[in-house]
Amino acid sequence: MDKNQLIEILNKIGVLLEIKGENPFKSKAYYNAARTLENLDEDIESLIREDRLKDLKGIGDALNKKIIEYYTTGRIEYYESLKAELPESLLEIMNVPGIGPKKIGVLYRQLGIKNIGELEYACIENRLIELPGFGEKTQKKFLDGIMQYKKYQGKYLYSEAYGQAEEILSYLKSCKDIINIEVAGSLRRKREIIRDVDILVSSSKPQEVMDIFLNGPYVRETIAAGETKSSIYTRYGIQVDLRVIGPEEYPYALQYFTGSKEHNVAMRHRSKEMGLKMNEYGLFRGEENIQVKDEVELYKMLGLDFIPPELREDMGEIEAAANHSLPYLISDKDIKGIFHVHTIYSDGKATIEEIAYKAKELGYEYIGITDHSQSAFYAGGLKEEDLLRQWDEIDHLNEMIGGVKILKGIESDILIDGSLDYPEELLKRFDFIIGSVHSNFGLSEYNMTERIVKALQNPYLTILGHPTGRLLLSREGYKLDIKRVIDEAARNNKIIEINANPYRLDMDWRMLKIAKEKGVRFAIGPDAHNIEGLKDVKYGVGIARKGWLEPQDVINCMDMEDIIKLF
DNA sequence: GCCGTTTTCGGCCCGACTGTTTTCAGTCG
Numbered sequence: 001m002d003k004n005q006l007i008e009i010l011n012k013i014g015v016l017l018e019i020k021g022e023n024p025f026k027s028k029a030y031y032n033a034a035r036t037l038e039n040l041d042e043d044i045e046s047l048i049r050e051d052r053l054k055d056l057k058g059i060g061d062a063l064n065k066k067i068i069e070y071y072t073t074g075r076i077e078y079y080e081s082l083k084a085e086l087p088e089s090l091l092e093i094m095n096v097p098g099i100g101p102k103k104i105g106v107l108y109r110q111l112g113i114k115n116i117g118e119l120e121y122a123c124i125e126n127r128l129i130e131l132p133g134f135g136e137k138t139q140k141k142f143l144d145g146i147m148q149y150k151k152y153q154g155k156y157l158y159s160e161a162y163g164q165a166e167e168i169l170s171y172l173k174s175c176k177d178i179i180n181i182e183v184a185g186s187l188r189r190k191r192e193i194i195r196d197v198d199i200l201v202s203s204s205k206p207q208e209v210m211d212i213f214l215n216g217p218y219v220r221e222t223i224a225a226g227e228t229k230s231s232i233y234t235r236y237g238i239q240v241d242l243r244v245i246g247p248e249e250y251p252y253a254l255q256y257f258t259g260s261k262e263h264n265v266a267m268r269h270r271s272k273e274m275g276l277k278m279n280e281y282g283l284f285r286g287e288e289n290i291q292v293k294d295e296v297e298l299y300k301m302l303g304l305d306f307i308p309p310e311l312r313e314d315m316g317e318i319e320a321a322a323n324h325s326l327p328y329l330i331s332d333k334d335i336k337g338i339f340h341v342h343t344i345y346s347d348g349k350a351t352i353e354e355i356a357y358k359a360k361e362l363g364y365e366y367i368g369i370t371d372h373s374q375s376a377f378y379a380g381g382l383k384e385e386d387l388l389r390q391w392d393e394i395d396h397l398n399e400m401i402g403g404v405k406i407l408k409g410i411e412s413d414i415l416i417d418g419s420l421d422y423p424e425e426l427l428k429r430f431d432f433i434i435g436s437v438h439s440n441f442g443l444s445e446y447n448m449t450e451r452i453v454k455a456l457q458n459p460y461l462t463i464l465g466h467p468t469g470r471l472l473l474s475r476e477g478y479k480l481d482i483k484r485v486i487d488e489a490a491r492n493n494k495i496i497e498i499n500a501n502p503y504r505l506d507m508d509w510r511m512l513k514i515a516k517e518k519g520v521r522f523a524i525g526p527d528a529h530n531i532e533g534l535k536d537v538k539y540g541v542g543i544a545r546k547g548w549l550e551p552q553d554v555i556n557c558m559d560m561e562d563i564i565k566l567f
Numbered sequence: 568g569c570c571g572t573t574t575t576c577g578g579c580c581c582g583a584c585t586g587t588t589t590t591c592a593g594t595c596g
Contacts (some may be wrong), residue, residue, distance in 0.1 A: 020586085024579095025568070025569080025578085026569095027568090027578055028569090028579075029568035029569055029579095031570080032568090032569080033568085049579070057570090058568090058569065058570095059568095060568065060570080061568090062568060062569085063568070063569085070585085072568050091595085097594090097595085098585095098594070098595085099594085100591055100593060100594050100595080101593090102592075102594085103594085132587090133587065133588090133592075133593080134587085135586065135587055135588085136586095137585080137586060138585090138587085139583085141586090196596090198596085224583090224584055225584090226583065226584055226585090227583090227584095228583070228584095229583055229584065230583090231595095238590095240595080241595095243583090254596095256581090256582095257596085259596075260596095261595095261596060264580080264581090265580060265581095265595090267580095268580045268581070269580070271580095272580075276578085277580090277581090278581085279573050279580085279582065280581085280582075280583095281582090305582090342581090390577090445592070465592090467575085498585055524592080535587065536587095
């Protein structure tokens, strides 16, 4: 059975119920059940077979029956009947900022609007303003929201949002009325996809700060302007929210605005059980605000170890913090060397020499050069004679440049039959080999999995490169039984790449913890095609942190001697 | 729809901002 599809259906039922105007707690129950399944470590099918589904928090009789129904028939009759009542296309309207389920319900019932296109047309035709609860401004807000959605789908890469945040932060820092300033929200949690930038400021003169923010050179349009919260669209299109609070409220607000929403809900639930109340202004026992000086103390007051922002996704971190079993997360300074760099030999822009000097400047002990292999003709893949030439150059540079060791690697295509791209005599001469899929993306899940499994059984493969092949916001990964790939990597003692290129961030952080528990180790690779690209390693470290990884899980943290031994 | 050492019924996290309202619903995070 397809667990992801089941989760999607449960979420869709939740939204449809909201649009219908049902008891909001009923829809919440569906969202909760979907989340529970999403964070499930165990195999859902065995839970069903052993009739243990009901033991899960948030799944009672009704949802248990519906999940079993999906397991046995592949569909849920309740969902089908909801879809017969309300068109599924209503769900896409939820993506437009500023429009929620209640308004969607009214639009459908009163005007028969079923999708974004019809809504846009109705706005242009001025048909919304007569509806109860609607007006001129609502209609304009919807139209703006639709434009925004159509242009950007409201989603940005972490690296893009990070760049915007940097620009605004450096502009605001000149303001003398600001005491503390920090990026919060999903950006602080280092999510791979960002919907908006949240900035938190403490100041005793909030209005001054707001004025400066709203008049910055980056502002294209103001969405909201209040006393403690304002929102804008930047010229680049991304939404930025600024919250200003008093200095004594800073730790509570920072925790609150960092999220995630789900983490905060769980935190407030915990505080409530302890007889406390939590919000962005404090932690209260009755009327008394319990004073803390930073987030560390705030978590401590709730009986928890400090939870790093990257882990705040309500995926077991609160339980781990309560029983002192949080991981000691990897950080940038643990990285001693990097793998996966392209040069002018294939499709890179920099010479090996330039890369080596840059790596040395960045403080790395070693750098793995991995150009494309011969089948990657579109990327100038290396023929045997090119390899020999490259190896000579590397030998020469290793003698010339001290302090950084250049490793002879290759990013070998994993061919359609699962084999690597050179004969054995050549394969055995590399220091290490990254194997990646670059062709025949359309294979069935079974065939693609077999292809990669075969590569993982190849004694010459060291690292499995960008395991799903996804390109964030533009291309889905190929169909793959990722659990099987993880098992096979563990069995053959193969390393899985965390591709740090901001367009990839592959393997996904949600799978890292699972793979780690199976004993898999990881290599962070910038997949750099120029000098600047070497700095992308930081994005990979962020993803490793989100995946609960510690220095011993990541081979980039080994020193050069140990790396040579490992390879 | 779920849940229970206050509970099997009556709760379910909390607050800011906007717009359409004359005191609040909807949306967002």
